[in-house]
Structure formats: C-alpha cells, structure tokens
Amino acid sequence: METLEGLSEALETAGDIRSIVRTMKxxxxxxxxxxxxxxxxxxxxxxxxxxxxxxxxxxxxxxxxxxxxxxxxxxxxxxxxxxxxxxxxxxxxxxxxxxxxxxxxxxxxxxxxxxxxxxxxxxxxxxxxxxxxxxxxxxxxxxxxxxxxxxxxxxxxxxxxxxxxxxxxxxxxxxxxxxxxxxxxxxxxxxxxxxxxxxxxxxxxxxxxxxxxxxxxxxxxxxxxxxxxxxxxxxxxxxxxxxxxxAMQRAERNIEERQDDLTAAYRRKRQESITRELLDVVAGFEAVSTPDETHEDHHDDLPKP
Incomplete structure (x- = not known):
C-alpha cells in the first residue's frame, strides 16, 4: 500500500531523473x-x-x-x-x-x-x-x-x-x-x-x-x-x-506522465489522510462530550431538597 512518504520519495526521484535526462538532452x-x-x-x-x-x-x-x-x-x-x-x-x-x-x-x-x-x-x-x-x-x-x-x-x-x-x-x-x-x-x-x-x-x-x-x-x-x-x-x-x-525526449515524456500520475496519487492520498484525521477529531470530540451529557441527565433526576 502506497504511503505519503513513499509517494513523496517517488516524486523526488522522478524529478532527479528528469533533471539528468534534460542534461543529457x-x-x-x-x-x-x-x-x-x-x-x-x-x-x-x-x-x-x-x-x-x-x-x-x-x-x-x-x-x-x-x-x-x-x-x-x-x-x-x-x-x-x-x-x-x-x-x-x-x-x-x-x-x-x-x-x-x-x-x-x-x-x-x-x-x-x-x-x-x-x-x-x-x-x-x-x-x-x-x-x-x-x-x-x-x-x-x-x-x-x-x-x-x-x-x-x-x-x-x-x-x-x-x-x-x-x-x-x-x-x-x-x-x-x-x-x-x-x-x-x-x-x-x-x-x-x-x-x-x-x-x-x-x-x-x-x-x-x-x-x-x-x-x-x-x-x-x-x-x-x-x-x-x-x-x-x-x-x-x-x-x-x-x-x-x-531516446531522452521519449524518456522525458514518460517521466512527465509518471510525475503527473504520482502527483495525482499523492493528492488523493493526502486528501484521504486529511479526511481521516478530521474524522478522528470528530470521533474524539463525540467520545469526550457524550459522558458529560449523560452525567447532566442523571443530575436532573436527583430529588430536590
């Protein structure tokens, strides 16, 4: 399974290879x-x-x-x-x-x-x-x-x-x-x-x-x-x-296509990561706030002096 770190390294490597190809051209x-x-x-x-x-x-x-x-x-x-x-x-x-x-x-x-x-x-x-x-x-x-x-x-x-x-x-x-x-x-x-x-x-x-x-x-x-x-x-x-x-011109076109694919995959993975983090925050907030509401409900049921 691809990770953000792996995609980031792949993008960096593709950029380095593209620089070499441009120099050879x-x-x-x-x-x-x-x-x-x-x-x-x-x-x-x-x-x-x-x-x-x-x-x-x-x-x-x-x-x-x-x-x-x-x-x-x-x-x-x-x-x-x-x-x-x-x-x-x-x-x-x-x-x-x-x-x-x-x-x-x-x-x-x-x-x-x-x-x-x-x-x-x-x-x-x-x-x-x-x-x-x-x-x-x-x-x-x-x-x-x-x-x-x-x-x-x-x-x-x-x-x-x-x-x-x-x-x-x-x-x-x-x-x-x-x-x-x-x-x-x-x-x-x-x-x-x-x-x-x-x-x-x-x-x-x-x-x-x-x-x-x-x-x-x-x-x-x-x-x-x-x-x-x-x-x-x-x-x-x-x-x-x-x-x-x-040959280098063909390689450069292939690298550009690969970079586009990696960039799109990186953005999707990043969006998934952000969405997952937001869901974790919401779930944590709900988990923290729910006991307080239950305690307040029990407090209302107590007999008044």
Missing part, C-alpha cells in the same frame, strides 16, 4: 552540432584531394598509362564497423552490428570495431573483432582515432595482404537518426577514378609536380582515406547523439 544537442560542423569542415579538403588525383590521373593518361591500382594487397578483405561506447541510444548499436554482420557472412574477413558496445554485440554473434578502438569523447579526439585506424589498415595491407577494405556506420538520413551506410575505403572504385580522370581541370592549365608519381599517388590515397574515415566517424557520432536525444 542538452549535451547531445550540442554534440550533434559540433560533429556536424567537424564533418562539413573537411569537405573543402576532400575536394582538394580529388583535384590532386585529377591532376595525377591526367598526367598518367598523357603518358599512356592506365588507371592505377590503389590497394596493393593480395586479395584479403577487411571490414571496419563504427558503433558506440555508451548506451541510452536506442537501437543504434543493434542496427549497425546487424548491418555489419550481414556483410561479413561466412567469409574470413579481418574485423575492426570502433565502439565497445558494438564490439560486444558482434562477438556475441560469433564475430570476434581482430582489433577494437575506443570512440573519441569529443571532436578533438577524432584525428587520433582516425590515425590509429589507418595504421591498422596499413598493417593489414603489409602483413596480411588485405586488398579490399570496407566501412559501415550509422548516419542521419532525413527523420531517421541511425541509417546504416557502407563505403569502400580501398581500393578506390574504378568508376571514381574514371570520373576524376575525365573531369575538366578548373584552371587554365594542369599543375606539375616533382614528387615521383607512385609516391604522390600513395600520399593522395592515404589523405583520401583519412578524410573518408574522419567524416564517417563524425557522421556516426552525430547519429549516435541524435538517437540518444530522441
């Missing part, structure tokens, strides 16, 4: 904006890398050379999955791990996971990650995380003969906060190279370069890899916080 809203800005900031750099590839491919064509191979491995495959380190973000990790597991199938694929919760889910499904990375806690940590992943890709290529690397992550798409998306990191698709080779140069003449073409190609491919990973990681983190924001 504010943090997620701010984080979404920061990661979206970080992702957009690299758009110009990505365009610069594509211009460099365009100049290099034009030079190769002028010398009668075919489109280059951008992954020197022997044929191995690798998959990188970006998930989450933290909870309270709905089905964010479930969505991306299921999407990634479908692309793994029964193949022998090297697997790297960014995000402890996604790694745990994949391992529970029988896909043990070969390498795991923690998600950065802020925009400032994006660069170091991306560099660590690139070093792992380099190791795969050198020691494991990996020639194809794919990336899966969630991103915001319209009203959907966690829409799974796949990108090929290596090799650069032939259709992309052909598009860049056929692109018109925006200036009056092609630039020249002194660096050996193969060395320049390697550097441009690495920079393109950095940009794609950086933007994908920023998109994934913005998606995570958007999913968490939506």
């Amino acid at each position: 504010s943090l997620s809203a701010v984080s979404i904006h920061q990661y979206e800005q970080a992702e957009a900031a690299l758009a110009d750099f990505e365009h610069t890398i594509e211009l460099g590839l365009t100049a290099l491919l034009h030079d190769r064509r002028a010398h009668g050379r075919p489109l280059p191979e951008t992954a020197p491995g022997k044929g191995g495959e690798a998959l990188i999955v970006i998930g989450s380190d933290r909870g309270l973000c709905g089905r964010y990790n479930e969505t991306i791990t299921r999407f990634g597991a479908d692309r793994l199938g029964d193949q022998a694929v090297f697997l790297a996971v960014i995000g402890a919760r996604a790694a745990a889910r994949l391992e529970a499904e029988g896909h043990t990650p070969d390498q795991s990375f923690a998600l950065p806690g802020s925009v400032a940590g994006l660069t170091s995380t991306v560099q660590a992943v690139i070093l792992e890709i380099d190791r795969w290529i050198r020691t494991e003969g990996v020639a194809r690397v794919r990336l899966v992550h969630n991103r915001r798409q319209g009203r959907v906060n966690a829409d799974p998306h796949e990108r090929r990191l290596l090799p650069i698709p032939k259709i992309t190279l052909a598009r860049l080779a056929d692109a018109d140069w925006p200036g009056p003449g092609l630039p020249f370069f002194r660096m050996p073409p193969e060395q320049l190609l390697s550097w441009l491919v690495r920079q393109r890899l950095f940009v794609i990973l950086y933007r994908a990681l920023a998109e994934a983190l913005a998606s995570e916080h958007a999913t968490r924001l939506a």
